[in-house]
Amino acid sequence: MSTINLVLHVWRQKNAAAEGQFVRYEAVNVSTHSSFLEMLDQVNEELIEKGQDPIAFDHDCREGICGACGMVINGHAHGPQKATTTCQLHMRQFKTGDELWIEPWRARAFPVVRDLVVDRGAFDRIIQAGGYISARAGSPPDANALPIAKGAADRAMDAAACIGCGACVAACPNASAMLFTAAKAGHLNLLPQGQPEKDSRVLKMVAQMETEGFGHCTNHYECMEACPKGINVEFIAQLNRDFVKATVTARGQGERRGGDG
Numbered sequence: 001m002s003t004i005n006l007v008l009h010v011w012r013q014k015n016a017a018a019e020g021q022f023v024r025y026e027a028v029n030v031s032t033h034s035s036f037l038e039m040l041d042q043v044n045e046e047l048i049e050k051g052q053d054p055i056a057f058d059h060d061c062r063e064g065i066c067g068a069c070g071m072v073i074n075g076h077a078h079g080p081q082k083a084t085t086t087c088q089l090h091m092r093q094f095k096t097g098d099e100l101w102i103e104p105w106r107a108r109a110f111p112v113v114r115d116l117v118v119d120r121g122a123f124d125r126i127i128q129a130g131g132y133i134s135a136r137a138g139s140p141p142d143a144n145a146l147p148i149a150k151g152a153a154d155r156a157m158d159a160a161a162c163i164g165c166g167a168c169v170a171a172c173p174n175a176s177a178m179l180f181t182a183a184k185a186g187h188l189n190l191l192p193q194g195q196p197e198k199d200s201r202v203l204k205m206v207a208q209m210e211t212e213g214f215g216h217c218t219n220h221y222e223c224m225e226a227c228p229k230g231i232n233v234e235f236i237a238q239l240n241r242d243f244v245k246a247t248v249t250a251r252g253q254g255e256r257r258g259g260d261g
């Protein structure tokens with residue numbers, strides 16, 4: 001088993017109101033087979049043995065599914081390996097002597113809870129605003145009972161791959177949540193079950209995104225570069241088109257109602 005020694009500079013912050021700072025740690029005898037989170041576990045065990053506070057970081061599945069483990073490593077959301085969550089990043093990516101700067105997501109809409117943990121509740125509220133189908137769907141239908149064109153099914157699956165990690169926001173110079181919102185709205189909008197509420201879904205989710213304080217998309221495409229699930233910015237273009245259409249339709253309906261009155 002080969003091992004490496006690293007110098008870590010980890011962002012430590014007691015809560016959102018407290019001042020944070022980088023603290024230097026040495027991670028010694030780290031197995032190159034371990035994951036990035038296992039390396040942090042090892043550092044934490046040593047801190048606990050010394051009676052010090054362990055580094056707080058978020059995690060759950062540790063297999064690239066839940067989206068909890070986001071952190072910025074040497075300026076890259078989820079670290080230097082493309083299409084990889086932090087929990088799936090392995091220490092063989094690094095070599096002895098490397099210095100790693102580890103920070104939480106930086107965005108006004110994601111306040112720091114502690115150290116590397118941020119509150120991504122803003123994403124939940126965007127979903128609550130419209131990322132669902134309200135019709136009673138009953139028990140699961142038989143496979144193929146509802147025909148869906150192959151192209152639409154494939155694109156919906158691509159969008160559904162979003163794990164809500166927030167790397168897109170962390171990587172964007174504007175801290176925009178457009179890639180996340182576009183993936184979540186796009187997934188439902190593409191399917192027949194999602195069509196009846198498409199316009200209201202788009203308007204409500206975009207409005208909530210703005211209420212939460214995320215920035216606007218100005219086409220840097222850093223989100224797509226950082227996304228561990230390869231969500232394409234084409235979904236943002238689609239959301240923009242759907243938003244314009246929904247706005248025009250809502251205005252037309254408003255004018256008609258005004259005329260009726």
Ligand code: SF4
Binds near residue numbers: 162228231
């Ligand atoms: S779009 Fe990608 S980066 Fe953004 S939340 Fe979804 S999976 Fe994470």
Ligand code: FES
Binds near residue numbers: 060068070085
């Ligand atoms: S811990 Fe679930 S995606 Fe990393």
